Amino acid sequence: MDAAVCPDTRILVVEGTFALLPALTSVARWSIYVNTPADLRLARKTLRKISDGADPEIGLRGYLAHGRDAHTRHVAPLRDAADMVLDGTRAVGHLVQQVHALLNTAWKAPANG
DSSP, X not given: OOOOOOTTOOOOOOOSTTTTSHHHHTTOSOOEEEEOOHHHHHHHHHHHHXXXXXXXXXXXXXXXXXXXXXXXXXXXXXXXXXXXXXXXXXXXXXXXXXXXXXXXXXXXXXXXX
């Protein structure tokens, strides 16, 4: 994983399936997991693939063959290490408000160490 961050960067958002791996969380001040039910994750991914012109059958077969189990083994356990878990069924505006509240609280708290 390669990244370059300017020393005066205040916020860097890293999103993705494996964004909460220890390589990233070890240098992060906060981590957030968006918890979304499997059926909704699958529906959203399938709709994205269709929008991109991809055949949804390929993604659906992959999900049934290994995606569902891989998520349970590799991604879902990362939720336990997150500082905040958001409900992925809620509206984006609500999720943004929750993250904003976390950031406001954290910046007002005295620095550790």
